[in-house]
Amino acid sequence: MTKFEYAPAPESRSVVDIAPSYGLFIDGEFTEAADGKVFKTVSPASEEVLSEVAQAGAEDVDRAVKAARKAFEKWSALPGAERAKYLFRIARIIQERSRELAVLETLDNGKPIRETRDADLPLVAAHFFYYAGWADKLDHAGYGANPRPLGVAGQVIPWNFPLLMLAWKIAPALATGNTVVLKPAETTPLSALFFADICRQAGLPKGVVNILPGYGDAGAALVEHPDVNKVAFTGSTAVGKAIARQVAGTSKKVTLELGGKGANIVFDDAPIDQAVEGIVTGIFFNQGQVCCAGSRLLVQESIQDELLDALKRRLSTLRLGDPLDKNTDIGAINSAEQLARIKALAETGEAEGAERWSPACELPSSGFWFAPTLFTNVTQAHTIARDEIFGPVLSVLTFRTPDEAVAKANNSQYGLSAGIWTEKGSRILAVANKLRAGVVWANTFNKFDPTSPFGGYKESGFGREGGRHGLEAYLDV
């Protein structure tokens, strides 16, 4: 029995009203799937069914692309300032409804309300606000005079940040004058459907945004559709490669934001308490289901013991449980499938001889849960040092010199993110310069901002989202 037991502090569920069923959002209307198929979306924290959602198929994709094509003519011809005002409206409505959306996202995704409230939703609104401002300034964006939109954008997004990934895709697409067909992930369709309602409230013209909940087959049909001009995908590297093959030989412009195995490098002169926080944020934010997670801790051998002691002590204070509880740090894993994958990789780690550790931590009896986990005695040869786990599992490796740290950090098929912890400024700059990663966080981790371009090197994908750079993916340049 701890002295200071925090009483349950659940965020109220009543702020969000989830309908028993939802349709596809095509041409401004909710509609059933052509073949009438539906699927259930559950709360990963309790396995409770939240709603039944229409499941898009190839025919629905065609309908949605047609609607988007029809809408494209007028939407792209609108003065940029008018498009901007729609996006500003959307940003403001998201701010107004942010508590509702945060609760919804927590229910459908399983991540803690603390994150949806303090990270996801503020970033979603900010992203729309940022790109709204670009809509009438494209002539000044460095892509030549009067850069043109591409047409219809087919967008496929993952389940780890459902609404934020939607914002990263839709905001720049609309600002540049494209229309979109977006497929949310099958385990997290709800916030995208609520976004459809926000489009309605904002008065967005019909067909400019179409939302097609569904599975991989719908995503593939969207990518394949001959009248799609632009494909944007965030998800696994395997699917990213399949998409790259699918679009080969076409004129479709592609951006891919894929997997990662981020190295978080801690030098012996690091600000140690902040480094511990950065390690925790790096791998346990969103249960580690983050493509840019700092999933490989590279610690200088001379401080390994001290750092691991501090890290373990800190992990023991993490609070795992009801995602709607405002004091929850670690929520549920998004799906049974993902949980199985994490478990399998963790077992591989043990089988290959790495040492497994988790704090004492009671897991709820229903829902999908995985305790925060550390693996020590990991080397570059271990599967858990190479494969993306996409879960709350940290692999700890050591290094002796900065050169070795860089060599190990870069020794990966991926190149999305990296972290550097040291008080020595020149070392930060030298190491950051040598890391082959699209985002380098020095003395911080997992920070995001709409003005800051994000995207990978190597098999972490290509193209950038965010900032001026993010416009390029949606312009014919």
Add this chain to the structure above:
Amino acid sequence: MSESSRLSVLKTYKLYVGGKFPRSESGRVYEVQDHKGKWLANAPLSSRKDARDAVVAARKAFGGWSGATAYNRGQVLYRVAEMLEGRKSQFVHEVAHAEGLSKSRAAEVVEAAVDRWVWYAGWTDKIGQVVGGANPVAGPFFNLSTPEPTGVVAIVAPRESSFLGLVSVVAPVIATGNTAVVVASETAPLPALSLGEVLATSDLPGGVVNVLSGKAAEIAAPLAAHQDVNAIDLTGADASLARELEIAAADNLKRVLRPRGADGEDFTADPGTHRLTAFLETKTVWHPTGSLGASGSSY
């Protein structure tokens, strides 16, 4: 002695790989003809293994070349222009034969190619400022995006424009710090092979540019599938080869620059910056700024 009475000394054309001039490891050559079908020379018919060796050379050169200062790269590219200017007559001769141009038209093409090196020489230390910069994030963080070279770039050089087109695709790739493996025009490879000789005498480190001649489909396929090649420029590939190469390139998610339109590209037009940015990655670095002590916050 009259011109006709002297037997001229013919050049043995060789590949340019890792700063050296090897023959194809396969020992094969093929006949290169001018536009009227007259024999000009035998060119090495490169093999998959030549392609592999070229990638090794390009990878080895990448660290030094990408780590060189932009100013230094600019000076080297400018040196290429200087060397080329001095050997203009040779290239005019080769280009005229290769492309069936008049002497004066060929001279214009070669001069344009020299000027293109100058154009890209000036870009090396400017592109970073044009496409990078500070990002005003909403928090106490310094946030800077800078472009970095993608790595080893395979280039399928234009089929028709054997020299200006070649220079137009090679120079931007190396200007930004990438290294290149170039598949020369299959039918008109001689200007490309001679360019290797110019590059070798221009302070360009060996391996930064590697030139292979032979059948585009045979050499480009292993390059497109090579796991240690980071990007591929398909400018000189026809539609079906381009598609095939793009599919192979997906295996390690190479950055792909597709051919522009069926009619090829007008290399006399303003080159713009798209070939520079096609093989650049954007790296964004964050660091806390802290805040000054006055208002209760310390640093």
Add this chain to the structure above:
Amino acid sequence: MPPAPAFADVTASDSTLRRFLHGLPGVDTVGLEARAASLGTRSIKTTAKAYAIDLAISMIDLTTLEGADTPGKVRALAAKAVNPDPTDRTTPRTAAVCVYPDMVATAKAGVAGTDVKVASVATAFPAGRAALDVKLADTRDAVAAGADEIDMVIDRGAFLAGHYLKVYEEIRAVKEACGEQARLKVIFETGELSTYDNIRRASWLGMIAGADFIKTSTGKVGVNATPANTLLMLEAVRDFRAQTGVQVGVKPAGGIRTTKDAIKFLVLVNETAGEDWLDNHWFRFGASSLLNDLLMQRQKLATGRYSGPDYVTVD
């Protein structure tokens, strides 16, 4: 007094002391403040809140440090410390009353027969700009008058000038003057030290010198206790105990006025130093108006109605 044996080498000279203090891990400002802010979002409700309110009341050093302090004022303060809420006898007493040395005897009489301690500021509080002899005399006066605890200020001028050994020796001398009778709280005046690195160094300097408590501030400068500087000092006492086995207390002082603020600090204690510090022997609040807010919140929890200032006593 001989130095603590574990640190004899460190305290051999100004330069060895400097090397040690400057060898402590650096502090990243943004990361520290972000962590403090993040812990500040903990939602403490119902039973947890009731526990926290009572704990916070029991941790208050109820303080008056005015030039205008009179025996009457100090007697009223002492009465409030002993009996914070006359309408509810289950309300815990505060940990101590904190006064100037010349008021110690009055305060002592006011709390007689209870476990409420009397703390006295000393060493030319708050500036600390006096000769060591004067500071020691000030301390001895307070101890002689019955003070259970001495809140000394360090010589910030010496600290900022890099004369760490001088600061160290002064703390040791005051500690000696406290004898067995009084626990020593060492005030850094964090607002004047200005950087977090300095606060970490001062914390270790104070602990090496024998502080029983490390304390943020006097309440007399612009910046006093903040979640971030208190978090940093909690890290210091945590690490010091891990290294030496010696537990040192922490006292944020100044600027903590509301129940919400106080609970945030208790969350910092709980999740940084740990629950061993959730006790008024190891954690204190230097405050005055905080008490009434805690009492009003306590009444609200008990009755379900919001209370008002007329239902708590004004002193």
